[in-house]
Amino acid sequence: MAIVEVIIVPIGSFPISEAALVTDVLGERFPEGVRFRLLPSRLHVPLTLFDWSRAQYRAGEVALHLAGSLGILDPPRILALGLSEADAFVEGLNFVFGVALPTAGAAVVFSRRLYARDRNLYLERLIKESMHEVGHLLGLDHCPNPRCVMSFSNSIHDVDRKEAAFCEACLTKLEDYISRLGRSLGSR
Ligand SMILES: [Zn+2]
Ligand SMILES: [Zn+2]
Numbered sequence: 001m002a003i004v005e006v007i008i009v010p011i012g013s014f015p016i017s018e019a020a021l022v023t024d025v026l027g028e029r030f031p032e033g034v035r036f037r038l039l040p041s042r043l044h045v046p047l048t049l050f051d052w053s054r055a056q057y058r059a060g061e062v063a064l065h066l067a068g069s070l071g072i073l074d075p076p077r078i079l080a081l082g083l084s085e086a087d088a089f090v091e092g093l094n095f096v097f098g099v100a101l102p103t104a105g106a107a108v109v110f111s112r113r114l115y116a117r118d119r120n121l122y123l124e125r126l127i128k129e130s131m132h133e134v135g136h137l138l139g140l141d142h143c144p145n146p147r148c149v150m151s152f153s154n155s156i157h158d159v160d161r162k163e164a165a166f167c168e169a170c171l172t173k174l175e176d177y178i179s180r181l182g183r184s185l186g187s188r
Contacts, residue, residue: 075105
């Protein structure tokens with residue numbers, strides 16, 4: 001039985017086939033108790049969330065828009081990961097690969113800066129950043145282990161250096177978090 005459900009949401013023109021791949025692979029890489037489901041429709045983000053002077057979306061506002069539009073999120077039980085082809089930023093950073101707002105239950109990965117001519121490389125980056133943002137939604141912080149998927153990525157080199165896997169410490173935290181959540185739900 002699923003304790004946590006994560007809804008994968010294609011944003012704008014994000015390819016459905018890639019969103020389906022993320023849904024399947026994350027389902028294999030997260031511990032039991034976390035279920036991933038692909039939303040059978042797309043979300044469109046209004047241009048009011050676009051910063052014209054920077055030609056980038058405001059990442060946090062896109063995540064809040066995702067949470068508000070779905071209307072079915074119930075953190076920490078029902079969460080969403082949006083996938084966007086756009087470029088985005090948060091205040092203080094030139095760009096972000098993704099953003100997670102655990103209290104809203106929503107995260108978004110922005111794939112523009114993950115592109116590579118090598119499609120497999122691109123998909124691997126997409127998987128890593130998707131795992132990373134969902135990890136944040138499930139209570140994980142940044143990890144000091146540079147090979148762990150929860151290590152902070154300042155550049156695409158950092159993304160390529162880490163593995164599409166949680167280190168043992170993060171995996172243990174994740175499993176503890178899910179079993180605690182399962183117990184608290186069972187007793188309510
Ligand atoms: Zn992070
Ligand atoms: Zn770790």
